[in-house]
Each structure stands twice: as C-alpha cells, then as structure tokens.
Amino acid sequence: MVDDKGGEGDGRIFFKSEIFKDGPKAAGNYSSSIGAEQGLETFGGGTPSHKRSRPSRTHLEPAREIPVFAETDVLVVGGGPAGTAAAIAAARLGADVLLVERYNHLGGLSTGGLVIWIDRMSDWSGKHIIRGFAEEIMDRLPKEAVAGPKRTDWGSKDAATAAYWAQRTSAFHGIVTWSPTVDPEALKTVSMQMATESKVRLLLHAWAAAPILEGNTVKGAIFESKEGRHAVFAKVVVDTTGDADLIARTHAVMESDIDESDIHHCMNTAFLVGGVDMETWLAFRKNDPKGFAAFMTEGRARLKFFEKPFVSWRNDVALFMGPRLSGYSAVDVEDLTTVELRSRQLAVGHVEAYRALAPGFKNAFLMLGAPQVGVRHSRRLSGLRKVTRQQWDTGQVWDDEIGVSTSLSPKFANISVPYGALIPADLDNILGAGRHVACDASSHTFLREIPQCWLTGHAAGVAAALAANQGKAPRAVAVADIQRALSRQGAYFSPAIAQALRPSAAE
Numbered sequence: 001m002v003d004d005k006g007g008e009g010d011g012r013i014f015f016k017s018e019i020f021k022d023g024p025k026a027a028g029n030y031s032s033s034i035g036a037e038q039g040l041e042t043f044g045g046g047t048p049s050h051k052r053s054r055p056s057r058t059h060l061e062p063a064r065e066i067p068v069f070a071e072t073d074v075l076v077v078g079g080g081p082a083g084t085a086a087a088i089a090a091a092r093l094g095a096d097v098l099l100v101e102r103y104n105h106l107g108g109l110s111t112g113g114l115v116i117w118i119d120r121m122s123d124w125s126g127k128h129i130i131r132g133f134a135e136e137i138m139d140r141l142p143k144e145a146v147a148g149p150k151r152t153d154w155g156s157k158d159a160a161t162a163a164y165w166a167q168r169t170s171a172f173h174g175i176v177t178w179s180p181t182v183d184p185e186a187l188k189t190v191s192m193q194m195a196t197e198s199k200v201r202l203l204l205h206a207w208a209a210a211p212i213l214e215g216n217t218v219k220g221a222i223f224e225s226k227e228g229r230h231a232v233f234a235k236v237v238v239d240t241t242g243d244a245d246l247i248a249r250t251h252a253v254m255e256s257d258i259d260e261s262d263i264h265h266c267m268n269t270a271f272l273v274g275g276v277d278m279e280t281w282l283a284f285r286k287n288d289p290k291g292f293a294a295f296m297t298e299g300r301a302r303l304k305f306f307e308k309p310f311v312s313w314r315n316d317v318a319l320f321m322g323p324r325l326s327g328y329s330a331v332d333v334e335d336l337t338t339v340e341l342r343s344r345q346l347a348v349g350h351v352e353a354y355r356a357l358a359p360g361f362k363n364a365f366l367m368l369g370a371p372q373v374g375v376r377h378s379r380r381l382s383g384l385r386k387v388t389r390q391q392w393d394t395g396q397v398w399d400d401e402i403g404v405s406t407s408l409s410p411k412f413a414n415i416s417v418p419y420g421a422l423i424p425a426d427l428d429n430i431l432g433a434g435r436h437v438a439c440d441a442s443s444h445t446f447l448r449e450i451p452q453c454w455l456t457g458h459a460a461g462v463a464a465a466l467a468a469n470q471g472k473a474p475r476a477v478a479v480a481d482i483q484r485a486l487s488r489q490g491a492y493f494s495p496a497i498a499q500a501l502r503p504s505a506a507e
Ligand SMILES: Cc1cc2nc3c(=O)[nH]c(=O)nc-3n(C[C@H](O)[C@H](O)[C@H](O)COP(=O)(O)OP(=O)(O)OC[C@H]3O[C@@H](n4cnc5c(N)ncnc54)[C@H](O)[C@@H]3O)c2cc1C
Pocket: 001, 077, 078, 079, 080, 081, 082, 083, 100, 101, 102, 103, 107, 108, 109, 110, 113, 115, 117, 118, 119, 120, 206, 207, 208, 209, 240, 241, 242, 243, 245, 268, 270, 321, 322, 373, 374, 375, 376, 433, 434, 435, 436, 448, 449, 450, 451, 453
C-alpha cells in the first residue's frame, strides 16, 4: 500500500502512497489547499481549546482486597489481530489461556475499527511471506467475505491487471499484491470460532486497569468490569492492547517519537457508507479527471477536509478511513472524545456531499461509524531488539527471527522481525505484540499493519506458551524452540533461518 518519500535528516521515511499523496505542510499540519489528485488531507487538532483545565487536587484511593478471578498459564490482554493470534497459538500448544478484551468482539481495529483493508502479505515478487496464523485466518473467511486478486496474479506486473487492482487496494508500484479487503463481521465470526475451537477462555467486556508487578516481574493484571475489580494471575502475560497499556503502567521505558505531521500519528474513526455503486465511482475517477477534480474542489469548499472512498468487500459498500486528525493523543481521554465528535461530524458531512455530487453515491447512507476509534500509533516498546530503518537496506536477518514482514517498496529487502522486539528490556514475564512492538518510527509504518500484527501476535503466543510450559521467563526460552513451533504452525522464515530449522523440523 505504501510508498516512500525521501528521508529527512535521520532517515525518517514518511507515508506516501499512490492513493495518499501528501501535499505541502502548513504550520505543522497538512494544508487543505492541495491539488485534487493529492489526497492526503490531515488536519490539525490538539489545540488545548477542546480541554477544560483539570482541578489540581488529588484523591487518595484506599487500598482494598479484591477477588482473584483466575490463575492461568497465559493471560492475553487485548483481542485485536495480535491478541487473537497470540491466544490461539498459545492454546494450541496446550497452555491454559485467558484472553481479555474490553469490547464485545475480537479483531480490534481490523473489525471494530473498520480497517478492513488487510495490507500486503505477499512480497514484491509475489511470494506469500506473512503466513502462519495470518494465512489460516484469511483462508477460513468465506469466499464472499474477501475481495482481492487471485493467487496466480500476486506479483504480476501486467499493466492492465495492476491498473485494475491499483484502484482496488491490491497493486502498488505497478505490482499486484495480496492485500484484499474483507467483511469485518465475517472476520469477527471466524476469530471467535478459532478461539473457541482452540479452547481459549474468552472474557469480553473487561478492561485491564493495571499490571500486577513484583520488582521487574509481571505476575498478572487487574481488571475492571461490570462485576467491579478483580485480579488475574498468570505465568506469562501478553500485552496486545495496541497501546501497551499494561507495560506502560510499569516502570518500563516506552518510545513514542512520531512526527505530528506524519500520517502515522493521525487518528480518526472510520466509517462505512452503504447503498453505493463503487464500480460507477471508480469509472468516474478513472475516466473523468476534470469532473473528479471539480468534485474534489466542491467537496473541499463544503467541508474543508474532504476524503476519497476505498473499495470494500462489496460493490455496494464504500470505506472511508479518514479524514485523519493530527495533534491528538490516543492515550488522552479528552482527545479521544474530541476525535469521535469531529469524526462523526465529518462522516455525516461526507455522506451528504457524496450523495449530492458523486457518481455512484445517489442512494448512499451512513451504514456504520466504527465502534473502535482508529489509532495508528501511541506507544512502542523499548525492546531487547528493534527493527530500524537501516535494516531496510541491509536486508539483515536476525538470528532470533520470528517471521518476515513485507517492505515498503520493491527497492527494499523483506524485513526480518526479531523475537527481541517483543520483549520489554526492563521487564520479565510479559511480552508485547501488535502495533507497539519495538521498532523505530519509520519501521512502525508497516509493522503496525494487520498482517504484521498477526505475525508478532502469533510469535508472542507461541513464546508465552513455551515459557509457561518450561517454567522460564520468555527471554530465557531457546529461540530455536520458538522458531520450530512457529514453523509447525505454518510461519514463513527467511531462507537462512528456514535452512537452519530444516533438520529439526523433520524430527
Ligand atoms: C485509520 C487506520 C487505517 C489503517 N489502515 C490499515 C490498512 O489499510 N491495512 C492494514 O493492514 N492496517 C491498517 N491499519 C493498522 C491496523 O489496523 C492496526 O495497527 C492493527 O489493527 C493493530 O492491531 P493490534 O492487535 O496491535 O491492536 P488493535 O487492533 O488496536 O487491538 C487492540 C485490542 O485491545 C483491546 N484493548 C485495548 N486496551 C485494552 C484494555 N486496557 N483492556 C482490555 N482490552 C483492551 C482493544 O479493544 C482492541 O480490541 C490502520 C489503522 C488505522 C487506525
């Protein structure tokens, strides 16, 4: 999906795709006056005006005894792509697993956030490299729940095929890729089925409030639910909250360097629009550039920040993943509230403008505002190892590789992901996976994508189960054991690692 733009000083690479092309910045925010074909319209927020000052007094919360809800081998907190993969993978290795999620579904942003565009799982040659749990869950989705190119087209540079898929999320740099759109309800269903079949004990509607910590060792977590407060003890905890909620509430160092004018910092609540005819819209975009430019100009005049739709898994449903709001924090409750208010206002405005002006949108209606706010970045682990921008050029293969990510463009090597990126340097008995794995800000642009979250979640689950079974801290588990278990569960490795694993895997 993403392309790169020349690094700035420290080698930061900013998001720039064939669909999102960023325009000039104004006062730290992207200008709204960018050309019609330059669609990235991030706009500012984060001014203190939406916040009331808070009283300076504090309240001393009395200490109290709380009931223990469970004692388990592996506690996974957060049921997004990473947490779902982690819980299922751990349970399949025989661990007793409790998966706790604050909402009523699994899938996190990939379902409740309406981020239904599952980014690239094939590399630029068309090889399927993000596999294992990712491959299995995609394969289990019903045919009608997935819209994407057929396998024989992955890696194709045929101009007509690439042009067709470029309009439909699945071709970049003139290469067809495996990055389909999916039905979020089907993904919820399959996620729950897989969790149940694997004997994961699922606890929904429960919010993790704090880790239970003894020195550097995490012993479990405290939850709030309709029942009040309770504790869960676990041999190993996996934090897959997306924001590293548990890890951040310890003394562990976190990283959070993201430029506020970078799309990766932005937040917004996505929305689906029903009753549309996307083929008519796509034909209009392709065949009538002047009409399209006039439409965008009129849209901007009406709304100032005006967004283009993406295809979905159905022709009659359009996906809007913006406008993107900059300057807000995903871990500030007033910012979260403001993002919801502004996103709702913009969603309604978009539907009105599109219904009035856009070919294919005459009968459009606002079908669903995402139940989960869209957060691209908040905090990242300070891990034992991290993926950095330098690795894109060198093609370094880590000896503790747990999987291989796709890279941003054909000029970069595939990205070897180290186990050390899941281990907070300052803590024992807890792993982090998903969009807060240890990496630099540039590498976060792709390591946060859904397939990569499946990849790191899968590995965290395997490592947690092995650690619990062996009575060891996760950092003490032999990497070869983790790699072999992942390999048996279908994960892909760089050729050098796969070669080293071969004799053992055949045992
Ligand atoms: C607008 C937008 C567009 C994007 N576009 C794409 C794209 O095109 N393709 C792509 O592949 N990726 C895309 N992404 C990125 C991707 O959606 C996320 O990075 C990915 O879903 C992260 O997965 P995760 O499991 O780490 O976290 P999440 O999906 O955020 O899941 C975390 C889960 O933990 C739960 N949770 C959080 N805190 C607690 C707590 N304290 N207690 C209990 N439960 C908790 C949440 O409810 C949630 O279910 C996009 C993201 C956004 C916001």
